[in-house]
Structures are given as structure tokens and as C-alpha cells.
Amino acid sequence: MELSLDRLTKHYKSKIAVDCISTTMVPGVYGLLGANGAGKTTLMRMICGILEPTSGDILYNGNSIFEMGSAYRNLLGYLPQEFGYYPNYTAQEFLLYIAALKGIPRRIAVKRSRSLLETVSLINMANKKIKTFSGGMKQRLGIAQALLNNPKILVLDEPTAGLDPKERVRLRNILSDLANDKIVLLSTHIVSDIEAIADKVFLMKKGTFILQGSINELIAYAQGKVWEFTIQEQDLKKWELNYTVANLHHSDKGYVTLRVVSDKCPSLEATPCEATLEDLYLLYFPTEDGGRV
Amino acid sequence: MELLKLEHKKLWRRKSVQIGVLLCFLYIVIFGGLLSYQWFQFGSPNDFTSSFGNNFDGYTNIREKQEYAKQWEGALTEETLQAMVKEYQERVQTGNVSDYEMTDWVSLNSMIQTLWPELEETDNPYIMLNYVDPSELTDFEVRRENAVKSFLELNGQTGSEREYFLNMDANIDMPLQYRWTEGWSFVTADYISGCGVVFAIFIAIAIAPVFCGEWHNNTRSLITTTKYGWNKIAVTKVLVSFLFTLELYTIIIFSSILLQIIFLGTEGADMPIQCIKILAVAPWTVLQAEIYEYGYLLLASFGYTGIVLLCSALAKTNYVSIIISLAIVFVPMAILQFFPLWGQKALDLIPFVGSSTDIFRTNTYHLFGYTIWSPYLLITVPIILGLICLPFAVRSWARRAKI
Numbered sequence: 001m002e003l004s005l006d007r008l009t010k011h012y013k014s015k016i017a018v019d020c021i022s023t024t025m026v027p028g029v030y031g032l033l034g035a036n037g038a039g040k041t042t043l044m045r046m047i048c049g050i051l052e053p054t055s056g057d058i059l060y061n062g063n064s065i066f067e068m069g070s071a072y073r074n075l076l077g078y079l080p081q082e083f084g085y086y087p088n089y090t091a092q093e094f095l096l097y098i099a100a101l102k103g104i105p106r107r108i109a110v111k112r113s114r115s116l117l118e119t120v121s122l123i124n125m126a127n128k129k130i131k132t133f134s135g136g137m138k139q140r141l142g143i144a145q146a147l148l149n150n151p152k153i154l155v156l157d158e159p160t161a162g163l164d165p166k167e168r169v170r171l172r173n174i175l176s177d178l179a180n181d182k183i184v185l186l187s188t189h190i191v192s193d194i195e196a197i198a199d200k201v202f203l204m205k206k207g208t209f210i211l212q213g214s215i216n217e218l219i220a221y222a223q224g225k226v227w228e229f230t231i232q233e234q235d236l237k238k239w240e241l242n243y244t245v246a247n248l249h250h251s252d253k254g255y256v257t258l259r260v261v262s263d264k265c266p267s268l269e270a271t272p273c274e275a276t277l278e279d280l281y282l283l284y285f286p287t288e289d290g291g292r293v
Numbered sequence: 294m295e296l297l298k299l300e301h302k303k304l305w306r307r308k309s310v311q312i313g314v315l316l317c318f319l320y321i322v323i324f325g326g327l328l329s330y331q332w333f334q335f336g337s338p339n340d341f342t343s344s345f346g347n348n349f350d351g352y353t354n355i356r357e358k359q360e361y362a363k364q365w366e367g368a369l370t371e372e373t374l375q376a377m378v379k380e381y382q383e384r385v386q387t388g389n390v391s392d393y394e395m396t397d398w399v400s401l402n403s404m405i406q407t408l409w410p411e412l413e414e415t416d417n418p419y420i421m422l423n424y425v426d427p428s429e430l431t432d433f434e435v436r437r438e439n440a441v442k443s444f445l446e447l448n449g450q451t452g453s454e455r456e457y458f459l460n461m462d463a464n465i466d467m468p469l470q471y472r473w474t475e476g477w478s479f480v481t482a483d484y485i486s487g488c489g490v491v492f493a494i495f496i497a498i499a500i501a502p503v504f505c506g507e508w509h510n511n512t513r514s515l516i517t518t519t520k521y522g523w524n525k526i527a528v529t530k531v532l533v534s535f536l537f538t539l540e541l542y543t544i545i546i547f548s549s550i551l552l553q554i555i556f557l558g559t560e561g562a563d564m565p566i567q568c569i570k571i572l573a574v575a576p577w578t579v580l581q582a583e584i585y586e587y588g589y590l591l592l593a594s595f596g597y598t599g600i601v602l603l604c605s606a607l608a609k610t611n612y613v614s615i616i617i618s619l620a621i622v623f624v625p626m627a628i629l630q631f632f633p634l635w636g637q638k639a640l641d642l643i644p645f646v647g648s649s650t651d652i653f654r655t656n657t658y659h660l661f662g663y664t665i666w667s668p669y670l671l672i673t674v675p676i677i678l679g680l681i682c683l684p685f686a687v688r689s690w691a692r693r694a695k696i
Contacts, residue, residue, distance in 0.1 A: 045514070048514070048517075049517070050517045073522060078515070080514040083511075084507075084510045084512030084514070086303055086512070088303070088307060089303065093299065093302065097300075097303070100299055102519045103520040149520070
């Protein structure tokens with residue numbers, strides 16, 4: 001099973017949201033990293049068949065997904081970034097409704113929805129109306145609905161948003177288990193989530209993959225560009241203005257230990273240290289809009 | 294089937310639908326039906342300043358009126374008419390309101406006013422029934438025949454159109470068979486036709502969010518990626534909307550009919566509609582008229598449902614959808630009087646804008662060289678309009694669902 005993106009491009013009038021992306025995915029977990037507006041959601045929507053590309057194609061086992069229609073949708077599980085729900089439905093009813101839309105017979109849908117509610121720790125809330133749920137509970141319900149049809153391709157747009165650390169770990173474990181026979185594509189701002197489970201990471205900027213590879217391959221790009229050193233507290237502002245500070249730690253005697261991501265050695269006292277995926281992210285997206293400092 | 298069941302449940306779970314159906318029931322069945330029968334329509338008069346001053350004794354009052362009317366039941370000849378008028382005048386002399394209230398004075402007065410207009414004293418403050426000499430009320434059937442002809446002439450209905458109605462009129466069994474009219478008159482001339490606008494409001498509240506509500510709930514991308522996607526759900530939504538309309542109709546109309554049977558009974562169902570409106574030309578009984586009117590209400594409701602679904606598919610918010618849906622009925626109603634006759638007739642074909650009481654009238658439409666009596670078009674065109682809207686609703690929603 002493979003899903004290929006073939007020179008996939010999407011324009012919104014003069015704005016290029018996705019720019020000639022090509023890659024192939026086989027079963028495993030794929031992380032999509034990028035700043036806001038990088039084109040992650042547009043790419044995911046095209047993979048889900050919601051958006052038609054301006055040019056290029058998406059092929060599932062060699063067949064265009066736009067020609068496969070419902071046969072492709074039958075293989076798909078999707079959690080949108082803004083997960084919509086019906087507030088007056090109970091969790092169980094909502095899953096049965098989505099199951100009906102996915103063409104799952106009721107008898108199977110009832111069993112499957114109960115088992116998924118258990119998986120996402122919502123079994124005790126099965127008969128409660130969704131409008132009474134917290135943000136995290138709604139998100140877990142969204143994950144459950146995406147898994148209803150046991151999809152071959154699972155696309156999750158910010159699945160860990162709103163989840164507490166325990167829930168995030170639980171979800172990561174579920175996704176890891178699922179990835180044996182599925183293509184799981186997830187986007188998140190929480191780099192540690194991707195670091196924990198992704199087999200391959202796409203670093204996306206201005207509509208294109210600027211880097212792609214395994215975690216270690218990507219981290220290698222940041223090796224030798226992460227530095228640690230100590231400065232006086234009064235100089236902190238100056239350093240923050242001129243460098244991407246990945247971390248800082250205040251000591252008792254008016255000193256601050258900085259972890260800085262920089263192509264060049266920022267100070268004579270700086271010593272290189274082991275890079276992480278977060279450092280790589282900061283190296284490429286030092287500001288919120290994805291620009292460089 | 295499962296999807297239909299769940300979509301149906303989704304519609305009924307909305308607070309606005311539950312409250313809407315409850316209000317509709319309270320207004321039509323409880324206020325317009327139960328309280329009308331028992332209190333302000335059929336309760337014996339007490340305070341003449343308002344119907345709400347009536348006694349709360351409609352049920353027994355109706356029984357007494359029906360009992361009183363029994364003595365006149367049968368062929369409505371000039372002798373019977375004269376006797377009824379005489380009896381009314383004698384009862385008025387007693388000065389006891391409950392005495393003359395027993396009589397069918399509203400329809401009696403309307404009848405003699407229409408058939409013997411020359412006897413009306415324009416400067417007399419009392420109703421004609423009070424002062425007319427019963428012995429002058431002669432040639433009832435001839436008078437009626439002439440009045441129908443004059444009425445058609447006055448309307449400018451000549452030639453084939455005139456013949457059409459006169460032929461229709463010729464099928465009425467004469468002499469007319471009189472029964473107590475007040476109850477049937479309330480049902481066929483007021484109650485059922487009044488249900489239409491109320492139905493329009495609550496159908497709009499329930500159905501208008503059916504499609505655009507998905508935007509509101511932000512579920513479109515979720516639905517798009519499911520196996521059946523938009524098209525199947527669109528068809529389900531249409532079916533559920535029609536099912537809801539049928540359910541609303543059934544709840545309201547069956548309750549109304551039940552109240553009608555409890556309060557008015559079934560007696561007099563074979564009475565010709567001419568006893569209610571003397572110049573009506575349709576050879577129908579009041580039961581047939583009631584069936585037509587309920588049929589009109591059902592088909593207009595279905596037609597309106599189709600139109601509301603189109604509004605829902607085109608609009609992006611629930612409020613816009615509801616406002617446009619209501620405007621489709623209430624704006625034409627408000628501006629109808631400013632239109633020429635042909636415009637009024639055209640607007641009447643919009644569901645609930647026209648009236649099912651056209652069965653008492655001689656309005657016509659001229660289509661492709663044919664003269665068509667208005668009730669035939671009024672009952673068919675609204676449902677056709679609604680059905681025409683459906684494919685556009687489904688297509689426009691499915692098209693807009695693409696992000």
C-alpha cells in the first residue's frame with residue numbers, strides 16, 4: 001500500500017498554498033511540521049479529497065484518489081483541525097451517525113463505537129451529550145470517529161490540541177499501534193509528539209517540504225547549530241533579540257544559562273550540544289510566521 | 294435507514310424544533326381549537342365587549358345549539374327560511390341573548406342579505422334579520438340562481454367562464470339540505486385556513502437550518518470525507534424534512550380533528566357548502582370541503598418544505614435561511630393588495646399565500662386557453678414548486694459543500 005503525492009500544487013488566486021510537492025508514503029507514522037500558514041492543512045485537505053489540487057495528483061496504489069471517489073473515502077479516516085460535531089447528540093449517537101455515513105452496518109457500528117470509546121477513555125461518557133464535553137473530550141471523540149471504519153489512511157490535523165499530557169501519551173501509543181498497517185499522517189505544533197512516534201517527518205515551509213526524512217536524519221541538520229552558554233541577567237534581552245533562544249535557565253547569582261539555535265557560534269563561551277527536533281524546528285521557524293530572525 | 298433514523302433524531306433534538314412544535318400545538322390545537330370551542334368562539338355570550346368575555350361552556354352551548362337546529366334540519370325551502378327568521382325575531386323580542394344566540398343567525402343574515410338586497414335598510418342600525426318581513430323572503434331558489442348569475446357578471450366572468458360555473462352550480466342538489474352551520478363554518482371557513490401561516494412559521498424554524506446548520510456545526514469537512522459524503526446525506530436530509538412536516542401535520546391535524554369530533558361531532562357532514570356561503574357554486578358537502586382544505590394544508594406544507602430546503606442550501610447561516618424562508622410567505626402576503634389581479638393570482642400559488650377557502654369562491658386561472666377553477670391550481674402548484682426546488686437544493690448544497 002502506498003500513497004504518492006505527484007507534483008501536488010494548490011493556488012488560491014495569486015497565493016501558492018502548496019507548491020509542487022512530491023513524496024511517497026507507505027504504512028507508518030508521518031509527521032507534518034510547519035509554522036501557521038505553511039500549507040499543512042491545505043495539503044491534508046487535498047489528501048482527504050476535500051480540496052482539488054490546481055495541478056498534480058495524489059495516487060493510492062497508482063490510482064488517482066480523485067477518480068476513486070467513495071472507494072478512496074472508504075479507506076480514509078480524517079480528523080479536521082476544527083472538529084465539528086452535533087452538540088445535542090450523545091457521543092455514542094454521534095459515532096453511530098458518522099458510522100452510517102461511512103456505510104458501516106449498525107450491528108458492527110455499535111460494537112466498534114463502544115470499543116473506540118473505550119480506547120479514547122470516553123466509555124463512561126457514551127450517553128452524555130457532546131455539548132457537555134470539555135475540549136479534550138471532544139478531541140478524543142474526533143479521534144474515535146476518524147478510526148470508525150478502520151481506515152488504511154489516517155489523516156489527523158492537530159490531533160493532540162487540547163489534550164492533557166496523559167491523554168497525549170495515550171493517543172501517541174494508539175497511533176503507534178495503528179501504524180503497522182496504516183499510513184498515519186499527523187500535523188501538530190507539539191514537536192515532542194512527532195518526535196515520539198513519527199517514522200518520517202516533513203518540514204513544511206511556504207507550501208513546500210524544505211526537509212524530509214527520519215527524526216535522526218532531520219536532527220542531523222541541526223547538529224553543530226545548538227549552543228549552550230551562560231550570560232549575565234541584564235544581557236538577556238539583547239541575546240533574545242539577536243538569537244533564537246530555545247531554552248533559558250535562571251541561576252541564583254544573577255546568571256542565565258541559554259540554549260541558542262544558531263548557524264554560527266554565538267559566543268566564545270558557547271559550547272555545542274546535542275540537537276533535538278525542537279531545535280531543528282526553531283532553526284527553520286524561529287518566528288511564529290515561519291520567518292528567520 | 295440508520296442514517297435516516299439518526300438524521301431524524303438530530304432534527305428533533307434541536308431545542309428550536311421542540312419548542313416550535315410545542316408552540317405550534319399550543320397555538321393551533323389549544324388556543325385555536327380547544328379554547329375556541331370551549332370559550333371564546335362557542336362559549337355562551339356574557340360580556341359583549343369581547344369574545345374573551347364568553348362563558349367557559351362551549352361544549353354544552355354547542356349541544357344546545359345543535360339541539361335547537363334539529364327542528365330546521367332538512368330541505369332549506371323558502372318556508373323553512375321564513376320560519377327560521379320569524380323564530381329568530383320572536384326570540385330577539387324576549388331580550389334574552391341566550392335565546393336568539395341559539396339560532397344560526399350569522400349564516401341566516403348573510404343569506405338574506407345576499408338574496409334579498411333590496412330589503413336592506415341602510416339607515417337601520419340593526420342587522421337585516423331583525424327587521425326584515427319573513428313573508429317577503431320568497432322565491433329562494435330562483436333568487437339564488439339569479440344572485441349567482443349577477444355575481445359572475447359583476448366579476449366580469451362571462452362567456453365560457455360563466456358557463457363553466459353555471460354548469461358547476463347546476464350540479465348542486467336542490468333544495469339545499471340545512472344543518473347547523475356555525476360549527477362547520479368555523480372549521481371550513483376560519484380554522485383550517487388559519488393554520489397555514491402558523492405552519493409556515495414553524496416549518497421554517499425547523500427546516501431552515503437543515504442544510505446550512507452543517508456550516509454552523511462546522512461538520513462539512515468531516516462529512517465530505519465519509520464514504521457516502523454529501524449526496525446521500527442530502528437525500529436523507531430531504532426525506533427527514535418531509536417526514537418532519539408530515540409528523541407536525543399529523544400531530545396538529547389529528548388533534549384538531551379529534552377536538553372537532555369531541556366538540557362538534559360528525560353530524561351535518563353531508564350539508565352542502567352553500568349553507569355556509571350561499572353563492573358558492575361547488576357542488577360539495579362540508580365534509581368534502583374539509584377534506585380539500587386539509588389536503589391543501591398538507592400539500593402546501595410539503596411544497597413549502599421544498600422551498601425552505603432550497604433556502605437552507607443557499608444560505609450560510611440559520612438566521613438568514615429562516616428569514617428568507619419566512620419572507621417567501623409573508624412578504625407576498627403583505628404586498629398582495631398592491632398588485633394587479635393577475636399578480637395577486639400568481640402570488641396566491643406560493644404555498645400558504647393563497648387560501649384553501651377559494652372553494653367558496655369563483656376565482657379562475659386561464660392557462661393555455663383553459664379556464665381552471667382556482668382551488669385545483671392552489672392545491673397542486675405549491676407542491677410542484679416545492680418538488681422543483683429539491684434537485685436545486687441538493688445540487689447547490691453538494692456543490693457548496695466542497696471546500
